[in-house]
Amino acid sequence: MEPRRVAVLISGRGTNLQALLEACAAGRIRARIGLVVADREDAAGLERARRFGVPAEVLSPAAHPDREAYEAALDALLRRHDIEIVCLAGWMRILGRGFVARWEDRLLNIHPSLLPAFRGLETHERVLEAGLPVTGCTVHLVRAEVDAGPVLVQGIVPVLPGDTVESLRERVLAIEHRAYPQALDLVVGDRVRVVDGRVVIRDERPGERLLLHPLLRDWPQPAAAAPSGGAG
Numbered sequence: 001m002e003p004r005r006v007a008v009l010i011s012g013r014g015t016n017l018q019a020l021l022e023a024c025a026a027g028r029i030r031a032r033i034g035l036v037v038a039d040r041e042d043a044a045g046l047e048r049a050r051r052f053g054v055p056a057e058v059l060s061p062a063a064h065p066d067r068e069a070y071e072a073a074l075d076a077l078l079r080r081h082d083i084e085i086v087c088l089a090g091w092m093r094i095l096g097r098g099f100v101a102r103w104e105d106r107l108l109n110i111h112p113s114l115l116p117a118f119r120g121l122e123t124h125e126r127v128l129e130a131g132l133p134v135t136g137c138t139v140h141l142v143r144a145e146v147d148a149g150p151v152l153v154q155g156i157v158p159v160l161p162g163d164t165v166e167s168l169r170e171r172v173l174a175i176e177h178r179a180y181p182q183a184l185d186l187v188v189g190d191r192v193r194v195v196d197g198r199v200v201i202r203d204e205r206p207g208e209r210l211l212l213h214p215l216l217r218d219w220p221q222p223a224a225a226a227p228s229g230g231a232g
């Protein structure tokens with residue numbers, strides 16, 4: 001079977017794009033990244049695409065009268081490149097209902113929290129503020145509501161004593177780079193169905209939708225030995 005043609009949409013540095021490019025190049029995903037689109041020309045990820053020989057286009061919102069026209073141009077660009085599946089990877093624009101409906105179940109996003117917790121921006125700040133022991137990332141199918149939609153894969157990392165927003169962001173990013181290729185592989189392998197708003201994977205193997213940071217591998221911890229009662 002021909003590899004599926006995937007586009008990646010970015011607004012920034014594109015480390016998730018890099019992870020997807022590498023996974024495709026290594027044959028770990030049966031897909032070919034056929035196009036990268038950025039909504040700003042200073043998106044550093046554009047250079048990563050070019051290094052892999054992938055067409056990298058800038059589609060500037062300022063060049064279009066409104067969101068509808070912008071999304072129509074985006075849709076036309078994707079079709080010109082025969083794109084079948086679209087991955088949002090740090091794409092900072094909210095996509096309208098029409099666009100999302102046209103690409104339903106073929107439009108993926110990655111978010112740096114364990115959805116449905118911490119939708120929106122500044123997720124790591126809020127996780128630290130809440131004093132949580134774990135956080136992570138979610139790859140999901142996009143729906144019109146922001147940071148919502150059937151969950152494909154989640155990756156879980158610990159929050160460690162002394163963590164800062166930066167250190168937590170780095171740890172979450174590292175698991176994002178594993179989670180996105182894994183989720184995309186499920187989609188390009190036609191193994192994903194959505195039933196009642198939830199993802200069902202054909203012939204799912206345990207752990208295919210869940211990635212754990214090495215420090216969490218022994219989870220759940222064996223029950224702590226009961227303290228000796230001082231009897232005798």
Ligand code: GRF
Binds near residue numbers: 012015089091176
């Ligand atoms: C990631 O944290 C992703 O979850 C969020 O935006 C960030 C993009 O990072 N949606 P990068 O551009 O892939 O490095």
